[in-house]
Structure formats: C-alpha cells, structure tokens
Amino acid sequence: MADQATADRVGQKFQEWAQSLPSDEQGALAEWIEKSSGGEVKGYQANWWQEDNAWWNQWQAWWTE
DSSP states (O other): OOHHHHHHHHHHHHHHHHHSOOHHHHHHHHHHHHTTTTTTTSSSTTTTTGSTTHHHHHHHHHHOO
C-alpha cells in the first residue's frame, strides 16, 4: 500500500483532473464512482461532485476505508 504522502499527491491530482472536466463529464465520472462503490456515495446528495473539493473528499473516503 502506498504511503500517505503518495496517496495525498494522487488524490490532489485526481481532484485537479476531475474538476477540469466539463460538467457533463464530471456527472458521468460521478455516476461511475457511484456504481463502482455499490451506490454508497449516493447518500451524500444529488450532484455531490459539484461541492468544493468533492473529488478530493471522495478520494480520501475511498483511501481510508
């Protein structure tokens, strides 16, 4: 397993990349994450990916499981 500093760097890059996508592509990415997580992220709220640092938060939630 990667050390925390490496995981944090990857998470930050994921946040930057995902946030750079157009809104419809962010929605598609969010849908994929929801499906691959068994729907667990759906509990947050509709359009959760539009919140500040949403992708970073999702990365951290997955990483710390």
